[in-house]
Amino acid sequence: MDTKQALAALSSLAQDSRLAVFRLLVQVGPEGMAASKIAERLAISPSSLSFHLKELSHAGMVGSRQDGRFVIYTADVGAMNGLIGFLTENCCGGLPCGVSECSP
């Protein structure tokens, strides 16, 4: 993951509706959830949700598959792990500190 991708990923998560959508999809797991069900569950209007899903999708944080007239969205956990790795990269100058005990 490079800076541009990380920035897109962070921006896609830095909005309350999108953060809620992503967390919901993380909790649901690989089965995913249809857009209409996400909209119902989180009380977001269809057009607004579509806008936010496009953002998440474009950032690579969610994937989608068609299932009849439904579009099922899933969280991309690999992308999340990539983001986490990017943020913790070269912690403390690469010293063997482990992220958790990096603070003094």
Add this chain to the structure above:
Amino acid sequence: MDTKQALAALSSLAQDSRLAVFRLLVQVGPEGMAASKIAERLAISPSSLSFHLKELSHAGMVGSRQDGRFVIYTADVGAMNGLIGFLTENCCGGLPCGVSECSP
């Protein structure tokens, strides 16, 4: 960490100057770096950097200490770990899947 905090943390990182600042501070470690040196290293104007440091600080992602006429900023790795935990919370409905192998 609650949703509001996570949103603040993500928003604080979702901007190229701030992401660069945070990553620089993560790599530097607990010793931290003076604002003026950060500005020089990343080629950001002092007033713009001050604005961004305030954002990061308000979100709890960085801390600061006074050292003479310098203000030394440090990354708060604990806050980052909190954010990571929040994002991966209840992955796959709490099933014992481990985040890395959560995807099918």
Add this chain to the structure above:
DNA sequence: CAGTCATTTCAATATTACTTGGAATATCGA
């Protein structure tokens, strides 16, 4: 094939965020 449901797109509006330059505050060194 007609009707219904799921989803996306569009345009207009409203809101929020970033940058810039200059001024203010505070600390250090001569």
Add this chain to the structure above:
DNA sequence: TCGATATTCCAAGTAATATTGAAATGACTG
């Protein structure tokens, strides 16, 4: 104390982002 450096604050202009409602597209069902 005086001058220089470090940092922050403020206000104005510009740019990016979010919401809304209506309309369009596509896919199932009877």
